Amino acid sequence: MDAFSINSSLILNYSSPKTTERPWTPFVGCEEKVAGILFTLSVQIINVILGIPANVMVLWFLLRNMGEASTSDIFLLNLAFLDGFFGCMVPLDLVNVFFLNNKDAWRVQLFAYGLKDMGGPLFLSCVCLDRYVAVLHPITFTGLKDHKYRAACSVVVLAITLAYAIAKAIGGIENFEKIFTVSILASFAFMVFCNISILWALKRSGPGKDEMHPMKKKAFKMVLSILAIIVFNYLPPVALFPFQQYYSADEFKCYIQPFAFSFVNISSSIQPLLYLSRLE
Numbered sequence: 216m217d218a219f220s221i222n223s224s225l226i227l228n229y230s231s232p233k234t235t236e237r238p239w240t241p242f243v244g245c246e247e248k249v250a251g252i253l254f255t256l257s258v259q260i261i262n263v264i265l266g267i268p269a270n271v272m273v274l275w276f277l278l279r280n281m282g283e284a285s286t287s288d289i290f291l292l293n294l295a296f297l298d299g300f301f302g303c304m305v306p307l308d309l310v311n312v313f314f315l316n317n318k319d320a321w322r323v324q325l326f327a328y329g330l331k332d333m334g335g336p337l338f339l340s341c342v343c344l345d346r347y348v349a350v351l352h353p354i355t356f357t358g359l360k361d362h363k364y365r366a367a368c369s370v371v372v373l374a375i376t377l378a379y380a381i382a383k384a385i386g387g388i389e390n391f392e393k394i395f396t397v398s399i400l401a402s403f404a405f406m407v408f409c410n411i412s413i414l415w416a417l418k419r420s421g422p423g424k425d426e427m428h429p430m431k432k433k434a435f436k437m438v439l440s441i442l443a444i445i446v447f448n449y450l451p452p453v454a455l456f457p458f459q460q461y462y463s464a465d466e467f468k469c470y471i472q473p474f475a476f477s478f479v480n481i482s483s484s485i486q487p488l489l490y491l492s493r494l495e
Contacts (some may be wrong), residue, residue, distance in 0.1 A: 410442045440493070448478050
């Protein structure tokens with residue numbers, strides 16, 4: 216599906232000046248249906264106002280407490296960095312949309328969206344896996360508490376993310392959009408599995424709520440918040456894009472794509488805010 220090849224509606228309507236005589240605007244093809252793009256622009260501004268400072272606060276807190284870091288903090292650190300970087304790219308995105316229309320700047324934007332597309336779901340999956348092992352396999356978890364295992368996993372995830380982002384920026388790869396589709400579907404299924412498994416384990420810990428072990432309660436809250444992020448941010452494009460043929464070309468381009476990807480992009484603000492809300 217072509218819908219998955221581009222992350223944001225701000226670049227959905229990009230067209231090279233060499234291929235048209237009309238001045239380029241972010242509303243090309245949607246001059247009479249601008250609601251979707253305006254909604255995306257609003258979301259991007261929210262990422263600047265809320266997302267950047269929230270991610271900076273998360274980074275500051277995690278780095279300040281490295282000596283007391285939990286096993287999953289290294290994944291959250293990487294996630295906050297990627298989300299913060301994505302937020303910092305928004306001003307360039309807006310300037311390029313309205314003023315520059317520069318192809319090189321557009322490729323930089325694609326690279327940033329690639330980091331967001333792949334890095335977010337993978338690092339969230341790592342956090343979820345860490346909590347799953349801690350709750351359901353505590354003996355195994357004890358033997359894997361060394362941070363070197365998480366560091367190695369982070370390196371692998373970053374390598375995959377960078378490869379995906381570079382390929383996205385270069386473009387021209389056949390069926391490249393299917394990688395995003397598969398990663399989102401797999402991450403979503405994995406999150407649901409982990410959350411249900413942890414919930415089941417916590418229910419078996421005792422009949423009363425007060426008997427729940429504090430560590431298990433903390434793990435449950437973390438995984439539940441991750442699941443909420445996945446459902447809210449990634450379910451819209453996964454649920455809508457398979458039905459592309461049922462919409463007219465203009466409706467899909469001007470409404471469905473920008474609205475769906477806005478939910479993906481706003482996770483750069485939701486994720487750090489949820490983390491900060493859990494701090495004691």
